[in-house]
Each structure stands twice: as C-alpha cells, then as structure tokens.
Amino acid sequence: MKRANKLFWALIAPVAAILFSLVFVSIILLIKGAQPLSTFHLILSYGSEPENIVAELNQTIAYYLAGVAAAIGFRMLLFNIGIDGQYRLAIFMAAVVGGATNLPSFLEIPLIVLTGVVVGALWASIAGYLKVKRNISEVISNIMLNTIASGLIIYMLQPSRLGLKGVNSDNLATPMIPKSGWMPTIHVFGGELYSFAFVAIGVGILYWVVLNKSVFGFNLRATGMSFRAARASGVNAPRMIFITMALSGGIAGLTGMGELLSQTHTYSLAFPTGYALTGLALALLGRNNPIGVAFAAFFWAFLEQAAPILDLNGIPKEIVMMMQGSIILSTVASYEIVKRITRRQQQRLVGAVDAPRVETDQKGEK
C-alpha cells in the first residue's frame, strides 16, 4: 500500500508532464490546421515499425549513457554540460587507440572502451579541479572545454597527424579499427542491435547499486544534499565533488561507443553533437533514476526517429522538438508540485504524532 502510494507519486509527474505537452502540441497543431489525433497516430505507428524500433534502441543506448552521466552529476548538484566535449574527445581517442592496435578481441575491445572512459574522466576532471580548487562554476568551464575539445579534435584529425581523408568523401576520419575491435550486433526485428546495449544496462545497474548501497554512494549523495553536513560527518567533500565530476565524464566517454564499435569503426566529424543537453534533459525527465532515464531515453529516440514522417505528410517535423521542449518544462514544474504535495503529506503525518502531545506538555507545565 505504502509502496504503491510512493510509486504513484513518482509516476504522476512525468505522466502529467507528457499529457500537458500533448495538449500544448495539439493546440499548436490545430492552429496550423493539422489534426492532432491523426498526427500522434502517425508518429506512433511509424515509430513502432520494426526496423525503426531497432534504430531507436541503438539511439537509446547513447542517450541512456549520456542521461546516466548527467544524473550522476545531478546527484552532486553538478550541471555537467561538458558531456558533449567529454564524449567526443573520448570516442575520438578510443578510435585512435583502436585504429593503432590490433590485439585479440578480448583485449582490443576492453582497451578501446577503457580508453573512452579514461579520456572522458580526465577531460571532465579539469572542470572538477577548477571547481574544487578555484571555485569556478562547472557550467562555465565545461562550456569552454566543449569548444576546446572540438578544436583539439579538428586539429588532430588532420591527415598529417592522426586522421585520414575518407576514400569517397572529403570527411576526415581516424584509421579503421581492425576487425578484432568490432563488437557484434544482435539480429532482431530485421535490424542490427548493438551488443553494447548490455554494457549500458550494466552501467545502469552499477550506478544504482553503488549510489544506493555503498558507503561511497552515501558519501556522494550526502555531499550533494548538504556540503556542510557531509563535511561535518567526516566526508572529504571537495574530493567527492572532484570524483563525481570525473565519474560523470567517464560515463559520458561511453556515449557513442556502441556506434563506434558496431557500426562506423572509425571516428569522423559525422558523430552527432548535442548529447550534453539531451543527457541533462533525460536525467531530469527520468528523475536521476536508472530505469526512469532508460524510459526517457527510449521515448526521446522514438520521437526523433518518427519525426521525419511528419514532413512527408505536410506537418513540420519540428513539432517533435516542441513536444520535447514542452515536456522538459512541464516536467520541472510537475516534479516541484509533486514534491510540495508529498512534503505536505509528510508534515501532516508528523503533525498528527507531534501536535497533541505538545498540548499535553503545555498543560502539564501550567
């Protein structure tokens, strides 16, 4: 009963946010002269076509990892907008290392993945260091680090350095990773699903277990909730902030790894940007909960995969972006409302225990 109540309040906020967003988008669609219901139906049916489902799942993996990276930061009140730079630099370096080595698969793949994690963590730890030692907002330093990462990658991708010119295009790319560094795909729904999905699931489980069950996770959450209380309890709070930033960057370094290992096998400037904002939005929508973020990531990938069909039917596909934007805004609002309602519920419960006895105290006093 109590657990059901808790679950109800946890789910009501995202559901309300999505409903609100549907109403909002419907109004826009009506103004544009389109039928809301048929539009939603179009998105739903096109998005759930089998081959699209697989593409959505593959995209979900990357979004999910970006979301978990953002969620770890949020638990420490860190706004890791540097996920973008961390992920691109990490994938680039991983591709370079993979392209330069040719070990047996059981060594080659871990080496590539680990390179990504380490590079992401190191890049993020610059922002962490500046935050802890110099009190510089991680938002500012991360935005600058994103730009620096872009510059670094372009510089190093030059053919005279680490990159190659593509065979049939002008696109610069890293040398191909040898076959031993390829990760297999799983054939489902007539599509090829990255087996990196299992790594993503593992990261989600690890995130939950470490954060909620371990002493380290307790220290992390305590520092995020109250720096001063954590410090007074004996936690080295500045160090926890630094480590959290590095961890977030390490997981950001896994974003896009599925694509690299199972599809492109090379890093090029065609790798997408903008994972930072998406990751932050998904962590928000999924309430930093590993399962919540997974649903949010799939929902996002679904919408984006289905968007192009709208253009073919004379409806601007940007309607999907409006949907995403309004969901984020209404999520923030609805979580705050739910927080206030549940807090009031608790206070009423506490008041019921506390108040009557205070009265008797005072009577006894007089």
Place this chain on the structure above:
Amino acid sequence: MTRKPPRFISLTTKKGMPNLNLAIELKGIEKNYPGVVANHDVDISIEKGHIHAIIGENGAGKSTLMKILYGMVKPDAGTISIYGSPATIKSPQDSIALGIGMVHQHFMLADNATVLENIVLGSEPIKAKVVVDYAKARNQLQEIIDTYGLDINPDELVADLGVGGRQRVEIAKVLFRGAKILILDEPTAVLVPQEVDDLFDNLKVLTKNGLTILFISHKLDEVMAIADNITVMRHGTTVAEVKPVNTNKKQLAEYMIGGELPSPRPASTKPREEKVLVVTNASANDRTGREILHSVNLEIHAGEILGLAGVEGNGQSELIELIMGLVKPDSGSVNTVGLDTKNANLREIRDAGVGYIPQDRQRDGLLMAAPLWENRILGHQQTEPMASGLWINKGAAKEDSQRIIEEFDVRTPSNSVLANALSGGNQQKFIVGREMSGNPKMIIAAQPTRGVDVGAQAIIWDHLIEARLKGTGVLLVSADLDELFKLSDRIAVIFRGTIVDYLDPRTTTPEQLGLAMTGEKIA
C-alpha cells in the same frame, strides 16, 4: 521537568482600566509551532509617543511577536488593538495601512540607486498615470527630513552611505509610507557607539512629534538609556513590564534569565583521571592571517562536563573546528581522544569516539532531504554497525534509528520520514541520539538546546548528564547561562580567542559569569 507559571509584574498599567492613550495593545497573544514554544499569554500595552523596549534572550519569542505585529505570522489566539480599535493584520500591507512600519536589522536597499529612489521604490507618487512624480516625492521627503531632523541627502548614492546613514534611509522609508508606529529590530546591532547616540537622538525627535517606537533589543544599557517603558519576555511570554527609573540592570537580567537559578545539578561524581581532550597553548590564524585563537589551554576529563561560556563570535566555532581537526593549530598542540589533530583528519577523530552536535543543526547536522534512517548513518558511514565493508547497512540503520526515536522521544510516524518534515526540537533530539550512540569518549555539544521546546530541552539535558555518568567527557558550548549553570562541572570563559577564566558553577553567580564574558576579571 516542571517550570513555574510565568510571573507577570505590571508596574505601569492597572488591570481593568482602559487606557485610551495606547498605540498598540496586545492581549493574550499565542502562537504555536509544532514542538516549539513561540508565544503564549503575551500582553503588552504601548503608549502613544513612547519608546517602548522589548527585551529578552535569544529565542524568548521577540521576533515571533514582531512578525505577528507586522502581519508576517498569524497568531493562533489573542487580540491586537491599534489606537484603541481592534485590528486583524493578515499581511505587511495591512500593517502598513494601519500605520505600522518595520525597520529591519538587515537593510533592504539598492546600492546603485539614490536615497530618494530607494525611498520611493514601491510607493511612488504617480502623475499622468505612468510617470513617477519625483518632484512631489522630493517635497514629501524633504518635509520628513525637516520635521524629524534626519540627516540624509536625497540625491546621495546609497552605496556611498555608512551603516548609520543607511539606517536613517530605512527609517525615512517607513515614514514616507505614513508609518506612525515604528518597529526597530535590534537597531543598534550593526552600529558603532557614536552612531548609536545619533540614532537615539533621532528617535527622541520622532517621539516628540507623536510617533511611537517599539525597540527590540537584548542590550540592557541601551534599553535603560532610551526606553520610556520596558517589557521583558522569557520563554515565549511577557514576564514583566517596568519603567527604567524603577528598575536596574540586575533586576532586568533576572527577569530575562528567570530569577531563581536552576536546581537539577548533575550528581557530583569525581571526574576520572583520564583526559579526553588536551589543548596546549594552541593558536590559530584565519585565512587572512588574523589570529582567531590565541594560546588556548583546555582540558576535559572523562566523566566531566566542561561548559564553555562566551559572547558569540569570540572564537567558539574556531575552537570546535580545531578540536575536530578541521583547522590545524599554527602553534601549540591539540590532542583529541588520544589523537594528535595535526596528523588526524575529522573522519579519524570521529571514528576514534567523538560525537559532535553542531550549532547549526539543519546545515551541519542533517541531510534535510533524506529520511531519518539515512541521517542515522551520517557521521558513522565508515564504521560498524552502520557500514559493513564497502556497503552501508540499511537494516542496522533502520533498527538503530527506531531505537533513537523511542529513547529520545522523537515524534515522528516512522524512520522513513524526511528530516525536514520534523520540528526543530525533534530534529535536535534525533541528532543528540545519533551522536551519543556507540558510547563516544567525548561529545562536543554546541548550543544543544537552542530554539527547542522545554520538553526536548529536558530530554537532551538528561541524556548529557547520563553520558557524563557513563564516563563521557562533554564540551558544552552554550550562550544559555541557565544551561551552563545546570550542567557544567566547570565553566571555562572564552574571550577574544583565548580562555580567560575558569569558574566553579557552585560558587559563581550569573552576574559574575556575565562580567567574565566581557573580559573583566572577577576579583
């Protein structure tokens, strides 16, 4: 614990005789927060054209009363009359409409605007429906300046003003809004003596012009100097109303503290030989190199409560940080439960058996957004039984938090309630229970009963005394003289970063202790 009903001594107004010359009359005002005494049976009569002082210790209920008068808090019972007619004040707007103005302790002024702009802000005279009528505003302000002799220049930038000047702007601001009754909340706290004299001159001119002033303070000298009437508050109620000519500082202090001195002194046991804290000639500087602790010597034996008395800001918090290993001594040494703090961090010191009840419980003592059982782990997250190896032990935490809830009478429906849902007294009982678990060798208790209700105070005191009997050494840092006398075996007095005196609570009077706290040697 039993407490006598409050005595009410009225030397100015006779009961049952209506006085039509009253600016404010409060009768039977009561305000309850769960678990905290805020106000009850508050009766105050303030005459028109008087400076009426309200004095009392921290937590005596002065600020709640002010909030009620200014409409920020709604009383549960009682009546308020303004100029003889009953009033309901639901918001500061109502209060302003009734002619009541509040001068806050912390100024609310925009630095980059002129005095005139600051004063009209929010109540601008308007001409042609859209334009601020500065000419009219200037005339009104000039009239106020001339009438009340306020030394301010309407065109000066607020950024260029000193503290005294800013305060005059604040006063002009409420006068501009038509206030006839001014509430001044600790107005002298931020002023230097010269500015205090100027303020008092200003206040006298204001009352001469028929304004009424409510002056909140805990400084007896000032109250004696300026007030026409004094109301003393203690434990949320008014206990006395006197005129300065009929009283003296000693009597006022007795009203504030509660006259008779506390009885339940801890059973006299001999402190043990073993020392839990040895501070030897320790000095420490702050980040700017200013010396904040100077050659402190302090020892606490096992089974002893050492009270640390002092006016706040004389180095108490720094001394606690020094003992906890957060600050390292620049010279001298600190040995906490056998560890030299030079080589030990706070974690190691806590794990060696130190409980810490911080002064600011909500910021330093609790994870407000976490359930109680998680708060039970805080501070013990690296040691058995709250942790086993790398993992936290949720079962043990839930079980032991339940024990604390029962033993310390923490009023909560369960141990999974968030800490921020509890009242201050219950939060504090939980913290005390947590810090006492595992029989620590030493407990640092900083203002352990500040702002908590009488019931919680009694429970916390009982447990501190019990811990002492079990052999725990307690450092009790308190601004509550009552508490220091009741619990301490010895009282150390800290003044300007050094221990200036040791007193025996059995042979010292509160007045002597008060003098020692201001740095004067007791003969």
